[in-house]
Amino acid sequence: xxxxxxxxxxxxxxxxxxxxxxxxxxxxxxxxxxxxxxxxxxxxxxxxxxxxxxxxxxxxxxxxxxxxxxxxxxxxxxxxxxxxxxxxxxxxxxxxxxxxxxxxxxxxxxxxxxxxxxxxxxxxxxxxxxxxxxxxxxxxxxxxxxxxxxxxxxxxxxxxxxxxxxxxxxxxxxxxxxxxxxxxxxxxxx
Numbered sequence: 238x239x240x241x242x243x244x245x246x247x248x249x250x251x252x253x254x255x256x257x258x259x260x261x262x263x264x265x266x267x268x269x270x271x272x273x274x275x276x277x278x279x280x281x282x283x284x285x286x287x288x289x290x291x292x293x294x295x296x297x298x299x300x301x302x303x304x305x306x307x308x309x310x311x312x313x314x315x316x317x318x319x320x321x322x323x324x325x326x327x328x329x330x331x332x333x334x335x336x337x338x339x340x341x342x343x344x345x346x347x348x349x350x351x352x353x354x355x356x357x358x359x360x361x362x363x364x365x366x367x368x369x370x371x372x373x374x375x376x377x378x379x380x381x382x383x384x385x386x387x388x389x390x391x392x393x394x395x396x397x398x399x400x401x402x403x404x405x406x407x408x409x410x411x412x413x414x415x416x417x418x419x420x421x422x423x424x425x426x427x
Contacts, residue, residue, distance in 0.1 A: 239296040240333040240387060241365065246292045247337040248358035250285040252351045255342050282342040289334040297326050315405065324408050328415070332423045333387050337361065339426035361386075382414035383421065391418035 255278070258267050267277065301322050304314040337358075344357050368385035372393065376384070382391040391414040396404060409415055 238389070240293060240330045241362075242296075243289050243293055243330070243334045243337050244358050244361050244365075247285055247289045247334065247341050248354055250288045251338070251341040251345050252354050254285055254288070255281045255345045256349065256351055256354075278342065278346055282338055285342060286334050286338040289338055290331055293330045293334065294326070297322055297330065321408060324411075328409055328411065328419060329388055332419050332426070336386050336422050336426035378414070383418055386418075386422040386425070388415060388418050388422070391415045 257263075301319075303309060304311075304317060340361070341354050341357065345351070345354050365385050365387060368390060371384045372381040372390040378394050382394045384390050392409055395410050395413050395415050399407070
């Protein structure tokens with residue numbers, strides 16, 4: 238759920254980072270250097286991806302610190318396992334940041350319109366909400382799992398019959414619908 242924030246973080250980073258030349262009227266200066274346009278666009282997209290990932294990593298660090306706070310009830314938490322934080326971080330946050338960074342960079346480079354980048358962020362959120370509605374209408378499993386690019390529906394379809402103990406102790410499966418969703422949408426982001 239936290240990785241949905243990548244929708245808005247990446248939009249802000251794209252407008253400030255990728256569209257910097259248009260804002261400061263320095264596009265001609267950049268193109269007079271030996272840096273090629275595809276290399277410049279790719280490095281800026283990677284910068285947006287890294288900035289978005291770092292912004293969302295604070296959520297993971299805060300969640301990791303939660304069980305160690307003095308007011309936390311020790312009986313509520315299981316033993317600390319760092320893999321339970323690292324695997325979802327790479328499986329969801331890193332891939333979701335890549336997806337939105339790629340989409341917004343493509344929109345920004347193609348249109349050179351920052352308003353359209355922000356509108357596409359709202360549009361992506363609306364598509365996500367529509368995907369949740371589609372998944373709630375009892376569709377074929379493959380359609381429900383692939384209906385959102387953020388992997389949450391795929392995770393739901395993979396773990397819907399897990400007991401509470403399994404959901405609390407096992408990590409998100411990398412294979413199955415989750416893996417296919419991450420592969421398809423991660424490739425789209427690239």
